[in-house]
Amino acid sequence: MSPDRIESLIARMTVDEKVGQLSVFADMVRPFAPDVNPEANASNAEQVLEQVRTGRVGSLFNGVGAELGRRLQQVALEESRLGIPLILASDVIHGMRTVFPIPLGEAASFEPELALRTARATAIEATAAGIHWTYAPAVDIARDQRWGRGAEGAGEDVLLSCEFAAARVRGFQGDDLKADDSLLATPKHFAAYGAVAAGMEYAQVDISPQTLRDVHLPPFKAALDAGALSLMSAFNDINGVPASANRALLTDLLRNEWKFEGVVVSDYTADMELIAHGYAADEVDATRKAFLAGLDLSMQSGFYDQHLAGLVHAGEVPMAVLDASVRRILQLKEAIGLFDNPYRSLDPAREADQSHIAEHDALARDAARRSVVLLKNDGELLPLKKQGQKIALIGPFVQDRENIEGCWTLFGDKSRYVTLETGMRAAVAADAELEIVAGCGLEAPLEGGIEAAVAAAQRADVVVLAVGEPQRYSGEAQSRVEITLPPAQQALAEALAATGTPLVVVLRNGRALALQGAVRDAQAIAVSWYLGTQNGHALADILFGDYSPSARLPVSFPHASGQQPYFYSHPRSGRPELPTMSEFKSRWREFPNAALYAFGHGIGYTRFEYEAPRLSSAQLDWDGELVIRTRIRNLGAVAGEEVVQLYVHDRVASRVRPVRELKAFQKVAVAVGASVEVEFHLDRHQLAFTGVDGEYSAEPGLFDLWVCASSVSGEAVSFELLGR
Known part of the structure; x- marks a missing residue:
């Protein structure tokens, strides 16, 4: 559609239809969890179809399925007055059916090209399932490991985050935005979400303009320069002004300084939350402040749907400002080809085609093993031997399938997930001696668990201990005060260390951890993050030496939780710690001003x-x-x-x-x-x-x-x- 055609369309639209293009609602026609309250889903489906029919919605999110996607588009095209196509979005973060390592883990590869490849594979699978637009990548800098959403980004460093932000945008979108397998990217969360005070989710951000510009904004600029056409606003305030109603951020910087011509979409109900912030008096006030600040699209709150037209009619929102936002969303739809090809990415035959699975599994295995960081390997305990060595495989993550994918994975094919036990058994010789013991649960002891684990360790030549954070410990709304292992797992580690059998610790985690006691002192430690679909095979490749670990830490591992926030690139102090002096210097009473394992650290099987x-x-x-x-x-x-x-x-x-x-x-x-x-x-x-x-x-x-x-x-x- 040419600019003239877009202008002609805007001229024909009513105010309500314009507002409809700026409203984003949950896709209850094709919900990803239909077994949850199916009666409500059926009811909501009819309501959503009516919204589409009457032009009251321009985008739906977190639905999946090509066939019902065609039905939605058919209603938009044939039953609404103007026939404007829908754009269908989802949170597709680090894989669709094939799940790749969490972004923080993938950043450990220090290979942006790898992220481009996994994002491209993700786009192929997501677009086949009827999705045009992903709310990813997260490009927040995370320098406080108590914050749970660090798992979604690339760590604490600006350059590494910029490189991965750009690579993921290029991977999602591909070379042609109008191609059937191009997935529109949305860098988030704009901005400084990773700087929330004390790592507390949704909390305030009190930050200097210099730190904002030098640390937290560059990854967004890198993503936009790589071709991103949409951004998502953040929940937090910045120096007292919520990001989702921050004109200095959304208009002065983004539009006027950076010349961004794309769309800004709110995070889930972020405009509604202006009231809880105490920044808006009521729903109408929140709508006015968010929209006039530069927030184009309102997600799920319904505030724009309910109040924006009234503000326009009252003269409190100029028609020209409304038209500018409508123009941007229509241009976005045009950019991905929806006006000329409204049924793009809505082909049931393509969705049913599984011919890519072998290729994507191979990529997932390679991405996973390239994400594993080997922290230490005293006495060259690793790699293990595939035969002639008694291995006790112990821990709550050995047979676990529910904590493989990591946070924000809505659509993964769990039937393909490979456990650590499965991967190890596939790697060893047929007559190898491999003993499996859980030892404890994720958060609680098991009756007789430690005793059984100790007995197995005493029979073994080496123990592989799989411990870490339950999956739900990281991600959104998962801030932690103590970034340590659950006590039951730590107790298991202490008991196993007391046997004297050499100990290999394999950590599963969504952040840097403060390692303690027997875990910290184990002869070998590997950080595996959440590796996704090919978890078990990738770890076996590492543990048995079929691949020499090559990943490096994208975050600093502290001595203790109380060091947070800690990052390697901290400013110089006027009283720097010196080797021969500790009093009255920049340090903690118990620890030096240093990491246990530094950013960039990692070893392999060579020197x-x-x-x-x-x-x-x-x-x-x-x-x-x-x-x-x-x-x-x-x-x-x-x-x-x-x-x-x-x-x-x-x-x-x-x-x-x-x-x-x-x-x-x-x-x-x-x-x-x-x-x-x-x-x-x-x-x-x-x-x-x-x-x-x-x-x-x-x-x-x-x-x-x-x-x-x-x-x-x-x-x-x-x-x-x-x-x-």
């Missing part, structure tokens, strides 16, 4: 040696480029992959700068005995920050630079950025 970085010059011209080269050598007996990380530190600046900041990374494969030269390029734009005056610029001066294996390793070299 790498780094040569000192070589700089093309000791000086970087203002408009020039610095070339940094380093040689990485594999000193071990197996091939492996290394994540080579480049950090910088600005020694003297007009604002206190972080102790280190990641500026580039590369994952390289190195054969046994071989070496690889890694090359990075750095310019002044990568050294810029927002100053006290609000200007974004680099400042001339001396910088330290590391090329290393984690945020706390390596030897620094220095260079000078010259002025103009």
